[in-house]
Amino acid sequence: MTSSSLTAARTGRRRWPWGVLLWPSLLLLCLIPGVLPRLLAPLNLGELTAFDPPLWRLTLTHLGLVALATGVVLGLGVPLAVAVTRPGRVALRQLAETLVGLGQTVPTFAILALAVPALGFGWKPTLLGLIVYGLVPVVSNGIAGLQSVDTSALDAARGMGMTGRQRLLRVELPLALPVLLAGVRTSTVYNVGTATVGAALGAGGLGEPIINGLSQQNTALVLVGAVLSALLALSLDAVLGLFAPRT
């Protein structure tokens, strides 16, 4: 059953995913020292001195934060979605859905800032914010995917004598996988954006040039951070799109 649902997802994609090559190579090109400042020089927007932590390190910090957050989100979100979709837990599922809705509504910057009094400055509050915010699409898509599993498929599995655990691992999760993966993709890509805000809390990353540029009125600096974080988001979106088609 796993292979059939996966092949269905694969054949559903028609076009060659050219973004997988384009965006990462553009990102790498921009990370070569001196390329971005030279490209931005003709626009005459502001002065760009040498970057103290080099741009590739900022990018790696950024990527590391997002990857770490996504790992934790997967570890927490999937079991949570499974737990609240078991029969006899309707109230818990509604609670989870309400909390997820709240997480979607509350501004990211507020979530990040509220973590500072508890955890101090640096990458820790940012990571907490990324986890909280990243859980939203994973849990909501996980619940939606597991809820949409055909009851007749579950009945058939029960009729075959599968235990609850077997049904979950062999029927429900494989069938819910495409929707779940789409949630993971959304969560990762959004977190690239959220992590830029983390620079305001001293987490480093690609938000640093943006925040510095905005507060020093140096638009060129803003553009450096904006272009790089946009390219990073587009690259991750394209790469994850290989595994998770947009639903």
Added chain:
Amino acid sequence: MSKPTPTGAGGNRPSAPLLSVTKNAVRGDVPQVLVLAALPLLAGAALPWVLLRPNRLAPGEYLRLPPALLALMLVLALLPLLAARFLPRLTWLAAGLAVVAVFWVVGLQTRCALVGQAEFARASAAAGVWLSGLGALIAVYGAGLLLVGRQKLLAWAWVPAVLALVWAGHLSGWSVLVEARNEGPRWVQELAQHLRLVGTALGLSTLIGVPLAVWAAGRERVAVAVLGLANAIQTLPSLALLGLLIAPLSALSNAFPALRAAGISGIGVAPALTAMTLYALLPILRNGVVALRGVPAGAVDAARGMGMTGRQIFWRVQVPLALPVWLTGIRQAAVLLVGVASVAALIGAGGLGTYIFKGLQSAAADLILLGAVPAALLAIGVDAALRGLEVWLGRRFGRVG
């Protein structure tokens, strides 16, 4: 009851299940939620509740609850569970009491801690308060699931009680409210500025986005291009987008000094408003196109068959059918704007973000709370209000359509 439920691109909220079977299932499962609520309440009671510092920046000492109050909080932690077991009708009261008690104890403890301290001493809420508050709110949520119809309002009974506590000055010792009192009218100004920014940007983007969506929806290739662009831009970080949108403005003011004199530059209210308007344009445009193209062709054909003119078809068929999804887009834009407006303080546009940045710069947690909590509540409030409007309009136009 076959009302089409509006489903936006971003939100897959549950449409309230109205079958009596599911309702009974929910009711049976509520004790699980109440157990989940009791855990943080119990843990919170054991943790420190007050952080007492000689001034707002210095490190301080953590104070726990005295035995009597500890016992009170432990009882209140278990009360909703007991109520659900023996007196399900009054679960809301038990849960509401827990919320009010958290606020009451915070007020009591912060004021007690400040007795005999210098004027600059600050008593702020510590981990126990936040954890207990979380548990109490979950309990209220669980209790709300037991109520039906109009009775649901009872689950909000704690709100006037808490407001009364604040009004009576019971919480005046809490550091956040001390800070708020010091800021006073300035805080109100920043809140108003926040609302002005969000309102103006939302109004402008609606004015631009609605006709644009109507225009794009009628043209196949334009519509596809708009949707593709909107999807691509959605992957971009909002802060990056804000920066990118400010760049052309500041380039313009650099090139033409006359514009700079007219107040257009890379900093201040004008660039923030421009960036926010463009930012909010996306969901409005995208949902507008999706909604208008989602109107069933059969309905339009039937209208044409009835002899309606193009204008009649648009106003009487397409708009009412497209409205729910469209309004979802406007709601998403409004909620996004509340968040973006708090970052806009960085470029000197004011708003509640001012306090967040001030607090971050001086490591003053109270200032951060003073900005972040109202911003979060504002977003939730705007979301709820527009959701209500959607339901109301959906009902109204649903009958006409």
